[in-house]
Amino acid sequence: MTQFPRTEVGGISLPRMLAGSNWILGYSHTGPAADNMIKSHHADPENVSALMNAYMQYGIDAVMAPTFDENGSLRKGMRITEEKFNKPMIQIVTPKINVDDSPQARAEAEATIKKCAQDGGKICLIHHAAAEQLVNKNKQTMDRLHDYLYMIREHGMIPGLSAHMPELVQYSDLNEYDVETYIQIYNCMGFLMQIEVEGVNAVIWNAKKPVMSIKSMAAGRCTPFVGLTFSYATLRPCDMVTLGAFTPQEVHEDVEIALATLEHRHPLLGRRSSPAPTSILEVRK
Numbered sequence: 289m290t291q292f293p294r295t296e297v298g299g300i301s302l303p304r305m306l307a308g309s310n311w312i313l314g315y316s317h318t319g320p321a322a323d324n325m326i327k328s329h330h331a332d333p334e335n336v337s338a339l340m341n342a343y344m345q346y347g348i349d350a351v352m353a354p355t356f357d358e359n360g361s362l363r364k365g366m367r368i369t370e371e372k373f374n375k376p377m378i379q380i381v382t383p384k385i386n387v388d389d390s391p392q393a394r395a396e397a398e399a400t401i402k403k404c405a406q407d408g409g410k411i412c413l414i415h416h417a418a419a420e421q422l423v424n425k426n427k428q429t430m431d432r433l434h435d436y437l438y439m440i441r442e443h444g445m446i447p448g449l450s451a452h453m454p455e456l457v458q459y460s461d462l463n464e465y466d467v468e469t470y471i472q473i474y475n476c477m478g479f480l481m482q483i484e485v486e487g488v489n490a491v492i493w494n495a496k497k498p499v500m501s502i503k504s505m506a507a508g509r510c511t512p513f514v515g516l517t518f519s520y521a522t523l524r525p526c527d528m529v530t531l532g533a534f535t536p537q538e539v540h541e542d543v544e545i546a547l548a549t550l551e552h553r554h555p556l557l558g559r560r561s562s563p564a565p566t567s568i569l570e571v572r573k
Contacts, residue, residue, distance in 0.1 A: 289345045289346055290346065290547060291346060291347035292305050292346045292347050292348050292543065292546075292547070293525075294347070295498055295525070295526045295527070295528060296526075297411060297446060297448075297468055298411070298446035298468035298469065299446075300378065300411065300446060302350050302378065302528060303349060303350055304520075304527070304528050304529065305346075305348050305529055305543065305546055306348070306350050306352050306500060306528050306530040306531065307339075307343045307348055307350065307351040307377075307530075307532075307533075308351075308502070308533075309351060309353035310326075310507075311532040311534045312326070312339070312365075312532075313326070313327070313330075313354075316507070317507035317508070318507065329534070330361055330362075330365075331361055332361065333361045333364035333365040333367075333368060335365070336361050336362055336365025336366070336368075337366070337368035337369045338536050339365070339533060339534075339539065340365060340368075340377065341369050341372065341373075341536065342533075342537075342539035343539055344373050344377070346543050348543070349378055350377065350378040350379075350380055351366065351377055351378070352380040352382065352471075353379070354381070354382050354384065355383065355404075355407070356381060356404075356407045356408055356409065357407060363408075376408075378411070379408045379409045379410055379411075380409075380411045380500070381407075381409040381411070381413070381445075382412075382413050382415045382450050382471065383400050383401065383412065383414070383418075384415040384417050384418050385400045385401065385415070385436065386400070386418075387418050387419075387421050387422055387436070389432065394435065397439065398439050401439045401440055401445075402439075402443050404443075404445065405443035405444055409445050410446065411445060411446040411448055411468075412443075412446065412447060412448065413449055413450045413469065413470075413471050413500075414436055414440075414447075414448075414449055414450060415450050416449075416451060416452040416453065416471070419449050419450060419456060420452070420453050423455065423456065423459065428455075428458075428459050428463075429463060430456065430459055430463070430465065433465055434465065434466065437466045437467065441466065446468050446469070447466055448467055448469040448497075448500075449465075449467050449470050449471070450471040451470045451471060451472050452472070452473050452480070452482065453482055454472065454482060454483055454487065454491040457472065457492075458494075461495065461496045461497075468497055468498075469497050470497060470499045471500045471501075471502055471530075472491070472492060472499050473488070473502055473503050474488055474489070474499075474502070474503070474519065475501075475503050475504050475510070475515055475519070476510060476514060476519075477506040477509055477510055479506035479509055480503055480506075492523065492527065498524075498526040498527055498528065499523070499524075499526075499528070500527070500528045500529075500530055501519055501523060501529050501530065502530045504516055504529050504530070512538075512541065512542045512545050513545050513555065516529065516542060516545045516546045516549065517545065517548075517549045520546055520549040520550055521549055531546075544556060545557070
């Protein structure tokens with residue numbers, strides 16, 4: 289199959305599409321019923337592996353998750369896929385750490401970061417819920433951020449920031465913090481974004497490091513064709529889109545949409561089902 293285009297972060301080659309984990313771990317952004325459906329289906333590592341196999345067929349060998357605990361079905365499923373393809377999957381981990389200003393909190397933060405490395409993390413982006421606590425808008429700084437970035441480097445991982453707040457990207461670049469990549473919410477609907485779409489687009493295009501965008505389909509609030517086409521048409525060649533999927537078929541459809549956008553062609557997709565189809569909806573190749 290066609291191999292997905294790649295970029296680079298901190299010397300690590302990454303596909304421009306990253307496998308997301310919300311639709312494996314149970315974060316639907318809709319409600320408990322959907323969350324429980326996701327968790328029930330993907331409690332079986334074989335189901336996780338089937339999903340990862342679909343990604344890997346296109347060379348999409350990087351997965352983003354808040355944790356890759358060895359006892360979880362995500363990691364177990366990935367391991368099955370790694371054995372099938374005889375290739376490790378790149379773990380992009382987004383831990384929430386304790387950023388309180390005390391020796392005990394710093395020790396706790398380091399223990400969390402150390403475990404991420406022990407579990408196989410290669411790129412570690414401090415979760416926005418923790419990183420945003422360090423922001424000083426008046427001084428345009430992130431106080432004590434360097435402590436945690438140093439811990440990430442010391443444990444052999446590439447440091448990054450999950451920057452739901454767009455200012456994190458700007459402040460990090462301004463102060464030349466040791467950050468190699470950013471996560472930023474970016475979608476055509478402005479879902480969960482803290483400023484307008486045009487503003488976030490400008491932040492991404494001015495970022496000094498590659499950006500990993502998330503929520504491209506606004507957690508299901510727009511179709512893959514609309515969401516992915518928008519993202520890949522408006523991001524830089526160095527940037528990535530994180531794609532969560534529930535089934536292997538969804539992966540194949542979404543990859544085709546993304547590749548069609550990058551190749552400036554019409555995606556080859558089956559027709560949507562309808563109780564009263566019309567000829568205008570017929571697929572024309």
